[in-house]
Amino acid sequence: MKWVVLFLFGGLGLASLTAGLVWGAKRAALFRTGLIAQGRVVAMHQGEVVDDEESPRPSYYPMVEFRTPDGRSFQFKGSTGSSSPEFTIGAEVEVRYNPQKPQQAQLAKFSHFWLGPLLLTIGGLLALFLASGVFYIFGDIEGGKSPAGRSIRARMLEASGKAVRIEGRITGVRERGRGRYVFICRGARPGSDREEDFESEEFGVKPEGELIGRSVIILINPDKKDEYSVELGPLLKEVVENQSR
Template sequence: MQITTTTTTRTLRPGSRAPRIIGSLLLLVGIGLLLGSGFAIWSEVKFRRIAVETDGRVVDMLRSSSRDRDGRSSVTYKPVFVFRLPEGKEIRVEGGVSSNPPCCRVGDVVRVRYDPARPDHAQMTGFMESWFVATLLGGMGLVFTLIAGVALRISGKAGAVALPGTAPAVGGNMMTFAVPLVGLRREGAGHATQWILQARWQDPRSGVPRLFESPPLPFDPVPQMRQMTAVNIQFDPGDPNSPYAMDLSFLQAPGDDPDATIAVGPVRRG
């Protein structure tokens, strides 16, 4: 006695959890970088509200060198500038950003922005001093977040793989997916015991899970499913309440008549 449905049988193994783990880690890094960028922007805006501008002069270029893991060296230059307060006191400050090529030369006159309450808290005007850090962190955060979104989208699709070439059985946007098996529920006792297969699918767009259950089976299907991790189910992935049909044609029910068949019955609703 065989249980059949109208769909074809093809079992696919669900994907690895690695994309979800990697995506979650990248998302945390991306969010952290974006928060750092936001803090840098907030700090710059706050500083500008209290800062005073004046002219300054570059008096030195600090040279620093470093080597990468391949042994190649690189050199950057950081400006040192001075400016005078209204009472005539001279303040000497190192720039906050090193670059190559250098941003300026010794002797150049530059505009300086400083905090009147803390004159040593000063910076040269311009993009590099004002917005470079915020732009760098924001750009890196955006890249990490986009990569994380792709990885999480892949992980969401890994749990249920659409089978090409399967025609919808009940109009609409019905499609066939290999949905991971998650459990087996028993009802009744003794000779009246029935078994119900359970499979869970997660919408890769909304993340909302959906539980599918088979029609009650008069026998234990586990011995015939030891190598299986998923079962084919036909449903509309865009409608969480769409009807669905679970393909159980791989099961062979025990009985005296091996040629007899039992139809699963009408399409079930989620």
């Protein structure tokens, strides 16, 4: 599952990021070497934007005309549409164009010149971060290496009806660093007289009071030794209340 998520969102993010950077590089080159001219909005081109949950809605793009110093006239369509006409017919606008290929022109306004590449690049980065985050979470759940991963796996097991509940007791507290703590609990698996250590999920409150020896319920996977969850429940609430007093 984690590999499917990685390839799906990671591939989409990488494609969006690449497209955004290439688009942005082209705009940067036009900004650096292009010439500025005064243009005029001669029409508004009406297109349609189709949403999955809504009927098609109109999107308006400005049609702009400008002249080069040698008197040639060119027209182009703005790259950014809006739900209502952004410009009035006849409005004067600033244009940046390629002197070698004047038909390669764009409005100098930020929303038309930079916004498209910027949004595409940011969207690609977010998709990559999402892919890596989900990949880590699914990997942790599948592997059950951290207390949180073990807990999620155990609760998934409980929902399937295969989890086994055993009674344990708190034998100690361990600090994980930066104000994070876990309870160390002991209990015996079904059919065994030998007690084992079970580590709870991390919590951010230093335990105070008489907690050693308190009973806890531990959910375990009878088929996987490292897949379990210590149910703190009211006990953790008690720890928080003691800290606030």
